[in-house]
Structure formats: structure tokens, C-alpha cells
Amino acid sequence: MADAAEWKRTDVEMPAQGETCPFSIDGRPLLLCNVAGTPYVVADRCPHASAPLSKGRLTDHVLECPLHGGKLDVRDGTPIAHPIRKPVAAYPIRRTDDAIEVSLEPFKQGRETDNA
Numbered sequence: 001m002a003d004a005a006e007w008k009r010t011d012v013e014m015p016a017q018g019e020t021c022p023f024s025i026d027g028r029p030l031l032l033c034n035v036a037g038t039p040y041v042v043a044d045r046c047p048h049a050s051a052p053l054s055k056g057r058l059t060d061h062v063l064e065c066p067l068h069g070g071k072l073d074v075r076d077g078t079p080i081a082h083p084i085r086k087p088v089a090a091y092p093i094r095r096t097d098d099a100i101e102v103s104l105e106p107f108k109q110g111r112e113t114d115n116a
């Protein structure tokens, strides 16, 4: 549960709506996504073949991987288009007055699918 998690302060700034911003915490590559003003954080590594998702395109809540075109739902990491079958880790996020904080304990793990 996120309330018991350790929150890590970041210096990442909220990107514009529909944009993403890569950052890292403790060497872990992460990606902040702005979906209509709501922030979501996922791992910045595609679960298919580890491409950096920060080079992909965000459309609403769907992030398209730049390497093979697989798609993920950044709200919970669920894969929604081939060839991604495994979910990407999605992390809790909260805003304080002057920073964005992230828990490195994934709060949701999307479903695996049999996208074909």
C-alpha cells in the first residue's frame, strides 16, 4: 500500500499535457506522463525488449513504444497492443507544495495479456 511506502522526492517537473519526461530515482529509469493534467509514473523500459519508453509517443493514456510499436496503458502498466505482453511497472506518485514524490514500490501491476 502506498501509504506505508517510502516516498522519494524528485526534481522532475510536470511536462505539458500529452508529454512525458524521463527521470531516475536511485538509478532506476522512470517516466513521468501527463495525461490530461494527471501525472502517472511508469518504468522507462519497455517490457518487450527494454527500449526506452521516453522516446515513445503518448496519446491520452496510451504510450506507444518507439521500437516495435507495442502499446501500454500508463495508468496501470497494462499492455494493450502487440508485441508487449507483460505489464510495465506503474508507481504511486504524489505532489507536495514544491516537488513530485514517487514510491518505488509499484502500486499496480497491469494484467498480462495474450496480445497477438
Ligand code: FES
Pocket: 046, 047, 048, 049, 050, 051, 065, 066, 067, 068, 069, 070, 071, 082, 083, 084
Ligand atoms: S521494445 Fe517495446 S515493443 Fe518491442
